[in-house]
Amino acid sequence: MPKKYETPLLDELEKGPFPSFVTEIKKAAARSDMAADELGQLEKSYRDKRGYWKHGGIVGVRGYGSGIIGRYSSLREQFPNVANFHTVRINSTSAFFYTSQFLKEMCDIWDQYGSGLTNLHGSTGDLVLLGTNTENLEPIFAEFSSRGWDLGGSGSAMRTLSCCVGPARCEWSNINTLDINYNLTQEFQDEMHRPAFPYKFKIKTAGCAVDCIASIARADLSIIGTWKGKIAVDQSEVANYAKKGMNITEEIVNMCPTKCMSYDGSKLTINDADCNRCMHCIAKMTKALKPTGEKGATILMGSKAPFVIGATLSWVIVPFMKLEEPYDELKDLIRKMWEFWDEHGKNRERIGELVIRKGMREFLEFIGVEPVPQQVKEPRRDPFFFWTEADLQK
Template identity: 60%
Template structure:
């Protein structure tokens, strides 16, 4: 039983009706023992009534030495709802692939129950385990308890946001590289960039083990690493026959749905023109026992994806068609590329400009030249729409000068 008066919330109570779980029911349960949540419900009710938000965002709140991981939230109705005058968010770096033991979850919840509202968001869209609502005074104690148990804060602000990945080889036979290892390795390598914001704006890494891209890295990350293969799709013709015998319409459900029409089926066997396969994964998803990714596996690196915040949404585009994600050399090729990209972004990025927007502004050609990546057909985003071709005369002048010397 609550030792404080529970807020009346007739508008929010409407959300408890219906067959689905309601966040209002959960919050009301918590409000009985947490005055902060009780006042939060009151403020939310006010927002529903007035149709406007009452949160202020930002400021100088954080833990000593770190610039990320804490998001300052303050109520502009603190007189009316004093218990949620401060309602800061704490981002905790999640384990790769979001694997927890129940003991780890209890550990996190116990820490949060002692120092905050007790409400969590499992997980935020960047991937972190998010603690919702605490006061400035509690931030250092929370941080101390988390780090004592080997947890750490995630990213926020203009830094490397907490990298995330699909659960890859831990659960999925399609994984073309070890996403969890890569994600952990990159997280540890860039600790400084994760905790100490030094970029023009946020930077997100996401690692998907195969082109199914279960973490939607192509749409949600600045640097998307998607597993792929460069040899041939493995075919088990006996399993193809089993699918056919069990009634699967292979022509209708697989062959005709291939986006590049690179497959054929003669009623007995499937053949694939692998040079024209664009790794859409449809056939492999439909016939997982018969078709599998090849064995020469690695990843495609794409750059520039983002959600619409300042400018519109961007899908990432191919930067490196194939790279071996090599554990043995500590992903050095990948890290070398990162250094060159960040050097460029540091130099040319403007405040609050994501790398995708920066590339659009300076031009992909200039970007590729600066990061020392040769232009490739895979970099072509779409066929040219401008029919005019302009040759840059200075190339000819240089050539003439060299010819004269010779």
């Protein structure tokens, strides 16, 4: 197909050392009118310094309220092939493991029914298919569901869950992140596909505090693996790290947030009672240090990007929860949190914002979790423990 539009501004984005999305759209545009018009509209957006997409509306597949994001061009006469340019979110697999056969099939389906542009994976964690028209939505859904795939979450619903690679490829994972991710996805299908919340709700599971999927910054419910025992120290491996040039005092001991470690030049000592399980030392000295004892997860809630209030990080609700199939304790906790949100949440208010508005005390009372010191986010600065008249009488 001949080049349809001149794109001098987008061409600039192809320069430099990194792969360019413009190059990929141009490749797709060589055989797709939709991708070609997308390129034309994008160039115009860069030129005019404004976007020309509208999103939302009434598109979807029968029975679902999630997974399809309607996108419409406000320049439909000028770029008719992207008058409708809907996004399809396919529920990704736990930790993004696919067979090459599925990826080939997915590409074939998308070349047949859509623009051919994909995003693996979008910031939502979904397998994102970019750009199709309204008539093709049902056939696309039929193609994917007949192969055992389903749509992901969108709108005021539980979003597609995501997790780190976990025990599949990481020996430091304290929990089976993949199984938790899969199990919760199966359990909460209705909450994902039939939006009934005040706003979006994201769950992300990380196997340890290194938090490779940044669940502490991106999820309304962050599940982060931890352990209760001591950190086992192999002193001969510590000596090897020192021999290879690691400055253990500078890089390990001085970087410990709770200052629970000491090093005398030959022996590394850890005061485990003061350790907050941040994983810094273990991640730096993987051969020398290892968590031991009971494994489980810390449950945190409330992180989000700026909207009603600024960006927030998740804070601890349950310091340690044993996580084993069928994860009933976790599921009950999630349902209680949703109940509180449903009862008190305003439209487009994230659960973290609600807890800040209503107070942690009311939230903890509602979900039936005892206040504990680990829940204090910023000691001496912003305490959320308040005493009632009755408490003061005691």
